[in-house]
Amino acid sequence: MSKRDYYEVLGISRTATSDEVKVAYRRAAAKHHPDRNRGNEATAEVAFKECKEAYDVLSDEQKRRAYDSHGHAAFEHGMGGGGGPQFHDVGDIFGDIFGNIFGGGGGGSRGPRRGADIGYILELDLEDAVAGVEKRIEIPTLLECGTCKGSGSSDGKIERCSGCNGMGQVRMQRGIFQMQQPCPQCHGRGQVIVNPCGACHGNGRIHDEKTLDVKVPAGVDTGDRIRLSGEGEAGPAGAPAGDLYVEVRVRPHAIFERDGDDLHCDVPIRISQAALGDEVRVPTLKGDAEIRIPAETQTGKVFRLRGKGVKSVRSRSEGDLYCRVVVETPVNLTAEQRELLEQFEATFVGEGARRHSPKHSTFMDGVKGFWDRMVG
Template sequence: MSKRDYYEVLGVARDASEEDLKKAYRRCAMKHHPDRNPGDAAAEAAFKECKEAYEVLSDGAKRRAYDAHGHAAFEHGMGGGGPGGPDMGDIFGDIFGNIFGGGGARAARRGADVGYVMELDLEEAVAGIEKRIEIPTLVACDPCKGTGSADGRVETCGTCGGRGNVRMQRGIFAMQQACPACGGRGQTIRNPCTECHGAGRVEEEKVLSVKIPAGVDNGDRIRLTGEGEAGPPGTPPGDLYVEVRVREHDIFQRDGDDLHCEVPIRISQAALGDTVRVPTLKGEAEIRIPAETQTGKLFRLRGKGVKSVRSRSEGDLYCRVVVETPVNLTPEQRELLEKFEATFIGEEARKHSPKSATFLDGVKGFWDRMTS
């Protein structure tokens, strides 16, 4: 029987993103996983099919080959969705770990992952920075070197044979659960460590130095492999995920690789034109304000934005001018403005304030229609 199209297997479009592929694979795997469908040969075959499809499409090189040649790209020893694909454990870890009762050796293969939120100023996020953080976590017990045994002697559990789980049969239902004798560790200790009481781990404030790459943005996560919680005796530690939160800035707002800011200008500058200096993250720049500039006009400064961790070039800075109404006028200034305002009469007013004139015409027409 011919193989189904990998995109059809996962139910995604051919231009699906990496995240779309991962979500689709999770749905497919959840539906057909053998632990959810014990004894169902069709479900097992479907599970293998979606696993093979994901292994190919999640690998950039294999996906390009598949898009170009289909399944023929992996015939005659050219590779394919078999060994050597992406590590599926990362996906299964957060899907099946707590659903199918695999609480034994399978669920205890590593320590728990740890999350940490790091707040940064915009300047720090754009330029990159190295920061020290303190994390309350579980670390390997030093006196017993993480074994949990005071004398270093660890024995294989006689109940589960070191597997860490036992299978219980009740009628037609079979259940897998953590071994009650060893608590899922697969090992037993005769002489527990007095410091960790046989757990092999103790609570501690862990101090780390974290390098934040230049260009990170809100919601970006940095993975530090092996810096999470220490695992049970004989298992590796989990990972640390540092999530970036960028504080609001007094001047700039970030939108991807671009920055935005408001630049207040005086009425005289807007009417007559001027050159003003504006701040950037790397110093100052100049923008030329043409005569008769209105509030809201955007000025684009190329390359004055942000170079994110995902791009090769810097974004732009967009300056939006705001014509500011003067306050705290002196008597002389007020008199000058009154004389200026007195010149806006009749057609002169329409000539110098076309938007106001258009608005007033619209209002008059509206009232005429309402009263007719």
């Protein structure tokens, strides 16, 4: 039986970019994965491996050039054509072309594959991320079938595969070369189940949810991942489970904004506090702290509180808290307050008023320069 064109297998044009090749492969692999084709696993596995073989060639620039020049013959007779891969012996062909498809250098790998890794997004409040916390999560995944204990057999009867004599691999002739591929009868396991388990249909796994307690270390930030070994999908036919990767996402905070190990916040103060000076209490993640506002403080002035930030999960050093002062305009004035402000404003008269406004001269100079450029 002749091989299908690799571009046809992935459903792409011969001018497809490397990104388009990758996207097409993921789509095709997901469609033909045996776990998604219950009752038709054998056919699905053949199609899945066909997709993998096409991707291994088309995703490699040298192999793709050789294939475009010579087709499948480039890999059947050791041709290098057009700058493609140069094979020096049969082992090179198996290792470079078929190793990834069949599990490594000519002999392949026996037994069922390891369970898939899975990911989970864990959202945390800033306080929990900084202090550390233990969270209980529920994850939909493939679990070992409790009925057959992951064996896939209803009665424990598992026999050596007659198609490959228990080796899990069969030899096939391709041109002058012989190569090995997983046995289509046992799908590379080397064994066949006589009476499949009714609960999991011989797969050894079932779709369900499991509950886990995740210990989140202090100081984590958005993007950090926690690996839980063996908590991913159960492997088929008793193979080892994959891993679970819990990715942290820290929710926006009402007061603080995090920048690495440092925290930033705005501190509103009254105009009288800014003008006369004052002591102001500010919140931190470790309790209240106090900052001294000197007289004549302007909006935007930043005060640094050392060690009031986040203790790094990696270096264990502590960041700082930066408090930016924002001078607020008073609202909802009483008649008395309005009168006092009017009296206060009346004191700013003549050229002497400018000395009370530190940015006035700079602003007016900028305005004059702007209009000069516009007129000029």
